[in-house]
Amino acid sequence: MLKFFGNGSAFADTNTCAYFIQNHDMIIIDFSQSAFPKFRNLDFSDISKIYILVTHTHGDHISGIGTLIHYAYFILKIPVTVVAPCSDVADELKELLNRIEGCIPDGYKVILPYEVNQNWFTAAIPTEHSEQHIKKCFGYALSINSSSVIYTGDTKILSPYLPYLHGNNTYLYTEISAHNSGVHLYINDFFDTLNELCQNGIKVYLMHIDDKAAIEQKIKGTALKIVDTI
Numbered sequence: 327m328l329k330f331f332g333n334g335s336a337f338a339d340t341n342t343c344a345y346f347i348q349n350h351d352m353i354i355i356d357f358s359q360s361a362f363p364k365f366r367n368l369d370f371s372d373i374s375k376i377y378i379l380v381t382h383t384h385g386d387h388i389s390g391i392g393t394l395i396h397y398a399y400f401i402l403k404i405p406v407t408v409v410a411p412c413s414d415v416a417d418e419l420k421e422l423l424n425r426i427e428g429c430i431p432d433g434y435k436v437i438l439p440y441e442v443n444q445n446w447f448t449a450a451i452p453t454e455h456s457e458q459h460i461k462k463c464f465g466y467a468l469s470i471n472s473s474s475v476i477y478t479g480d481t482k483i484l485s486p487y488l489p490y491l492h493g494n495n496t497y498l499y500t501e502i503s504a505h506n507s508g509v510h511l512y513i514n515d516f517f518d519t520l521n522e523l524c525q526n527g528i529k530v531y532l533m534h535i536d537d538k539a540a541i542e543q544k545i546k547g548t549a550l551k552i553v554d555t556i
C-alpha cells in the first residue's frame with residue numbers, strides 16, 4: 327500500500343517517511359533529509375504534482391522538505407504542495423521554507439487539509455506526542471485504491487485512530503517504540519491492542535522503529551509486521 331523511504335525513529339539511519347502514487351500525483355507523508363537519495367532515484371516521468379503531508383515539525387519528519395522543493399523546482403520541474411495539518415504548523419512551515427530554506431515561492435505552496443480536495447485525502451487526525459508540540463501533532467486518514475489507510479505519525483496515544491479502524495480493507499501504519507519514552511507508543515502497553523486489531527481484520531504495520539531487534543523479538547509469531555523500505 328504505502329512505500330517507505332525509511333522506517334526508523336529520530337536517531338536511526340533512515341527516518342520514517344512514506345509515499346504512494348495515485349493518478350499522476352506522488353503523495354509523500356513527512357520527508358526527512360535521510361530519504362532524499364532514495365527519492366532522487368524514483369521515476370518521475372509520470373508524475374505531474376507532488377504533495378507532502380506533514381504530521382508534525384520534529385526534524386526527523388520535515389528536515390528534507392526544503393531540499394525536495396529545491397530539487398522539484400530546479401531539476402524535476404514539478405510543483406510541490408505541502409499540506410500542513412493545522413494553521414499553526416502551516417505558519418511554522420512557511421517560516422522554515424520561505425525564510426530559512428529560501429525555497430522559490432513559485433515552486434511550492436502550503437495549504438490546509440480543507441484545501442486538499444483530492445479523493446485520496448480523508449482527514450488529518452489530531453493526536454498527542456511531545457509536550458512542545460501540543461495541538462500540533464497529527465496523523466492522517468487516506469483512501470488509496472478503495473482501501474482505508476490510517477497513518478499515526480508520532481503519537482503517544484492510539485485512541486484518536488480507533489474510530490477509523492474497522493472492516494477488512496483497512497490498513498493501520500502505526501509508530502511503535504521499544505523504549506518507554508512517554509512520547510511514543512511503548513510496545514508493551516500497546517501490544518495487546520494491536521494484536522486485537524489484527525484479529526479484527528485490520529492490517530497493522532509498524533514504523534518509526536527505535537530498536538528493530540527488540541521489536542522483532544516482541545512481535546515474533548504474531549500478525550504484526552515492521553514496514554519494509556524501498
Ligand SMILES: [Zn+2]
Pocket residue numbers: 335336384386387480534
Ligand atoms: Zn519522529
Ligand SMILES: [Zn+2]
Pocket residue numbers: 382384455480
Ligand atoms: Zn516526533
